[in-house]
Amino acid sequence: MSVESVSTEALRLTSCRVHEAQGGGRRSFALLQAARHAGPLIWVLSAYAPHLPMLRGLPDGLGHRLHIVRAKTATDLLWAVEEALRSSPVGLVIAEPEKPLSLTAGRRLQLAAEAGKTTGLMLIREGQGSNAAETRWNCAPLASGKRDSTPHRWGLIKNKRGTLKTWTVHWNGATAAFNLVSETGE
Structure with a gap:
């Protein structure tokens, strides 16, 4: 399998905007994005979320910048995300809503991201996008016999400012660096 290095611009989220990731690999995608953003990181989950990000499995230094917020209701979750997005020192806000966002709620989050100059990433279930x-992004882990990295297929399935594309990447989970697998190597 041929692997080529990728510029830091590949798979970068547009700043001051809110993005979405769905699929079984959405948390890995979120962790890569968290490693690529400087400053404090806010991860907002429902108080009833069955799984939390594993602090021992995070990329180096990420656990010290990560703040987890547990919201009791869907309204509290959206309020916490909006307030975090308005806070300019925050580098990235990640949230896992249980229900689809309305157009109004999605627009409010976009305005908050613009006001705070912060990037947001909503981890959604398939078909629940705003x-x-x-x-x-559609994010899926791929089966592999290697133990040093996990291959993923991350596809851009909606893009307001550009084209759609799918990448197969190898990411070891330890740093913000990753390798892109060339299309001929698949």
Whole structure:
């Protein structure tokens, strides 16, 4: 399998906007994005979420910047995300809503991201995207016999400012660096 290095611009989320990721690999995608953003990181989950990000499995230094917020209701979750997005020192806000966002809620989050100059990433279930999202990613882990990295297929399935594309990447989960697998190597 041929692997080529990728510029830091590949798979970068547009700043000051809210994006969405769906699929079984959405948390890995979120962790890569978290490693690529400087400053404090806010991860907002429902108080009843069955799984939390594993602090020991995070990329180096990420656990010290990560703040987890547990919201009791869907309204509290959206309020926490909006307030975090308005906070300019925050580098990235990740949230896992249980229900689809309305167009109004999605637009409010976009305005908050613009006001705070902060990037947001909503981890959604398939088919629960908001029309207000800047981009939507479909993220899936791929089976592999290697133990040093996990291959993923990350596809841009909605993009308000560009083309759609799918990448197969190898990411070891330890840093913000990753390798792109060339199309001929698949």
